[in-house]
Amino acid sequence: MTTETSPSDHGAARAALLAAPGPGGRTRRTALADLTDDWLAGLLTAAGAPAGVALVAVGGYGRGELAPRSDLDVLLLHDGPLDRDLPERIWYPVWDSGAALDHSVRTVAEARAVAAADLKAQLGLLDARHIAGDASLTAALRSAVLADWRASAPARLPELRELGRERAERHGELSFLLEPDLKEARGGLRDVVALNAVAATWLADAPRDGLDAAALRLADVRDALHLATGRATERLSLQDQDQVAERLGVLDADALLRQVYEAARTIAYASDVTWRAVDRVLAARAGRGRRVGRLAFPFGGTFTGAGRGAGAVARGAVERRPLAEGVVEQDGEAVLAQGARPAADPVLPLRAAAAAAQNGLTVSYATVRRLAAECRPLPVPWPDEAREQLVTLLGAGEAGIPVWEALEAEGLVTRLLPDWERVRCRPQRNAVHRWTVDRHLVETAVRAAAMTRRVARPDLLLVAALLHDIGKGWPGDHSEAGEVIVRDVAVRMGFDPEDTETLAVLVRHHLTLIDTATRRDPDDPATVEAITKVVTTLPRLELLHALTEADALATGPAAWSGWRASLVDGLVARAAAQLAGGPAAPAEAAPTAEQERLAIEAARSGGPALALTAQTGAADPSAEPGAEPMGVELTLAVPDQPGLLGTVAGVLALHRLAVRSASLRELDPIGAGPVLLLCWRVAAEFGELPEAARLRADVRRALDGSLDVARRLAERDAAAPRRRGIPTPPPLVAVAPAVASATATVLEVRAHDAPGLLHRIGRALDESGVRVRTAHVSTLGADAVDSFYLTDAEGRPLAAQRAGEVAAAVRAALG
Structure with a gap:
């Protein structure tokens, strides 16, 4: 039986609880809520409350946890006429105690109406908890509010998301602020409330690994802040951080901030994942999505990583577009292809990340989880492809940030770069720096x-x-x-x-x-x-x-x-x-014996001579036996003729071969006329490398005119679905100063790499009527850095005006 407790008695008990040694944290917050429940129940009894009245805790108090200086959010619920003095007989002792009180008096119908008009009020009522009085009234309210919330979720969830965006704009991102608001900033306690509200709709749920621990950490820091300052503040000010750290037994203020930042990042990432899931579900319900069937908890109830993006989607259930080897786009995210083998492909995390960033996507939660669980560490030194994919990811600019955050959330960044752990979430205590290290x-x-x-x-x-x-x-x-x-x-x-x-x-x-x-x-x-x-x-x-x-x-x-x-x-x-x-730059290396052999063969036959050699230097020594090489050296010798560079580059593009580097040089191996030697390092965009015989046949057909490369590429591009990309710096086409070469005009091209890029450059040079004496092509991540040594038909450097015209033609070809 509950007995009345005076404000002074309650205050003394509360002060003793806060000052007592022993566990703080959730245990103390729950005990403080229980103590307050007993006090308010006694006040309800002392006020002479009739039947049909209930006292209900809402908001944070409703969740059964009270920080030392938290407001008391209380609803006096009734089912009929009410003595108008009854509420004041309950509220006045609370006010007399000095406690901050947020109160209201309503029927169940009135509470539902307020919730329907005010999203914040509805969120508070989702946490309604019975304190005293008629428990059936509280149960009726909880059932009605939860039913209303689920029914109105398609309309209310976008509103809830917008509230979060507005808070983030006002208060910033908790994980980067030197004086963060623990509750309102992005990644703070208010976002945890929003995630729980989303889960209550049964449409989606947040990834739970680490989320409860992150929320508890922020709540513990807020408790210590309240006790250190004696105020109901949510802002962790610089002057308070040492005291808060001492109360929590943390080494210093920097260590405290790192813990706060880590918790905030966990919450922020969980929010990102959850809202993407909400978007997909709402789009499907509105008839805009392609996926049909069961929608609740689309990631799987326990977030084990199985399901979406993990190879468990049935064939034909959703549209999947290839992005890179082992990586496809699905529902606006990068996921693993059905045949991907993470355990046998240590470069796959970087390849998936680079492909996602370059296409303005992020990597799905389930995919990142699977990559973290199954992929082996990269061999040392890294395969060439791994380095190139990291550069491609970084070169995506802003689009790479959410991808990087997804990798970091699952520990993949520190697996790639162990030294990253020392700078992760490290604060920078000066007014100039905006970010953690x-x-x-x-x-x-x-x-x-x-x-x-x-x-x-x-x-x-x-x-x-x-x-x-x-x-x-x-x-x-x-x-x-x-x-x-x-x-x-x-x-x-x-x-x-x-x-x-x-x-x-x-x-x-x-x-x-x-x-x-x-x-x-x-x-x-x-x-x-x-x-x-x-x-x-x-x-x-x-x-x-x-x-x-x-x-x-x-x-x-x-x-x-x-x-x-x-x-x-x-x-x-x-x-x-x-x-x-x-x-001066070093002289070009002499041709190898194999290159000389191909040049002689081409000179004698009058046709192309081609060799494909596995690029062992880029292969992963830990790969399974029989695994495909990551790239090949393609060497092609062809008697000199107009249009050679653009034509051969177009054939490679038709076969979906990405050119990583290339060189073109002129040889005369038997004194019968010049032979152009093209040495390419290529890799398949998707699937397996083409057979050498087929590639050689297509080069021959393209050179004799029976294969219209430009038309075939245009048809393929027109048929391909348009995929959103990312903004990139415009291409740079410039004529190098005359000192770059005494015997040729050097044209430098720097552009974002794309299928057929070298083909477009080669065609523009061919149509300009210049000779490409030598060329040096490099693909560094997502950037092409090319140099072309050009002469006129007589083998002389181009005049300045002519060189400018050629540069303009190449620039126009690149759009």
Whole structure:
């Protein structure tokens, strides 16, 4: 039997509970709720409440947990006429105690009407819990509100999502704020309430792994904050963080923030996954989706990773479009193809991530879970494809961020880059930085992706951007520590010694340009010398220039300005002028015996000679026996004739062969006339590589005109469904300075790689009537970096006006 407790008695009991040693957290919050229940039940009895009246806890109090300074959200529920003084006889003792009270008096019908008009009120009533009085009234309210919520879910869920977006815009993202709002910011406690409300609709549920622990952690931090400040605050201010950390037994404020950020990211990622599921279900219900049948809990009730994206979808049930080997698009997400074998394909996580990002998608939750569970670690050094796929992912810019977050949520990022763990969720305590260390690194790569046309090695720029602050997880100067780390990481990734050295220089000196430009006299020769001593080549200088700008832009608005940009640009221009007299490029390597054999065969036969050789250097040594090679070397020798480059590139595109690198050179092996030798490194976009005999036959047909390559490619493109992509920097087509070559005009092309790109370039050059004497084609991630050495029909460099016309023609061909 409940007895009345005076406000002073309740206050003393409450203070004793908060001050008592022993477990805090959920145990104390539940005990505080129970204590308050007993007090309010006594007040209801003392007020002389008649039959047909119930006292109901709603909101956070309704969930049975009370933080030390939480409001009491209470509903006095009745089923008929009510003594108008009764509520005040209950509320006045609460007010006298000093407790914050949010109260209302309603019938069940009135409560339902308010909920129908006010989404926030409806969310509070979803957590309604009986305290005292007529329990049947509370049960009737709970049943009615839950039924109303499920019936109105298609209309209410978009409204709930919009509320979350508005909160995120007002309060920011919890996992990146130095003074976060634990409740209202994105990834905070309010999002947990929203996820529970979605689950109550029976239309979708959140991934539960780690979600309860994340919510508990934030609630514990809020408790400690209330006790440390004595106020009902949700903002974890800088001046309170040390006290909160001490109350929780955490090492220091930085360790506290890392725990808060980790919890917030878990909640934010769960929200992203859940709202995508809601979108699919609502689209299907509205008749816009293709999938039919059971819709409830589309990921499976326990989120084990089976089901969508894990190969369990029946054939023909949904439309699946290929994105890459082993990866398809389904319902707006990248999922695994039915024949994918994650256990035998350690590159698959990066390939799936790169394909998703390049197509403006994310990787499905079930797919990421399966990849994390089944894929083996990458061999060391990485296969070439793994490095290329990482660069492709980074080169997607903004579209890569949700994909990166999905990989990180399942531990795949730290599996790829173990040093990432030290910078993950690490706060940066200054007013300039907007992000944690790890997110700053990703944001720098995003900024660098927009600058890939400015450099000859976009792959090195993107990797340096991702790793430039990796040393912040270690003691001492982070640039010096980062240099040591990046040398090891670069070797593990499979970069050669020269590229490894370039990455080390970029990381060690990523602050050198901005510091020198803003702190030294620009007219002093020693200022330029300070740069040229550490950055000894023009390619490294252009990389450091782009990295400096990307780093500053990703830091925050205060880190970059027009004034700073002009200082850096001026310093770079002076350093470039000093470096311009550097050593000449190394001579091209002599042809191999196999290349000479093919050239002789082509010269004697008058037709193409072709060889396909498995590229063992890129193969995974841990692959299963009989696995397909990741790429091949294709060597083709053909007697020189007009239109050769574009025609052969078109044949490769028809066979869905992606050109990773290529070179074209002229030989005269038997003195009977020039033979063009094309050496390609190619890989199949999907499926198996074509047979050499079939490829050779199609090259022969294309050269004699019986195969219209351009028409076939146009027909295939017209028939293919249009897939959304991502915005990319426009192509850059430029004529290199005359010093680049004394015997030819060098045309440089930097563009986003796409099927048929080299074919379009080759056709434009062919139609311009110039000869391609040599060519050097590289695909670095998602970027093509090509150089074409052009002459006129007499073998002379092009006149300046003519070179400009050719560049314009190529630019027009690339759109």
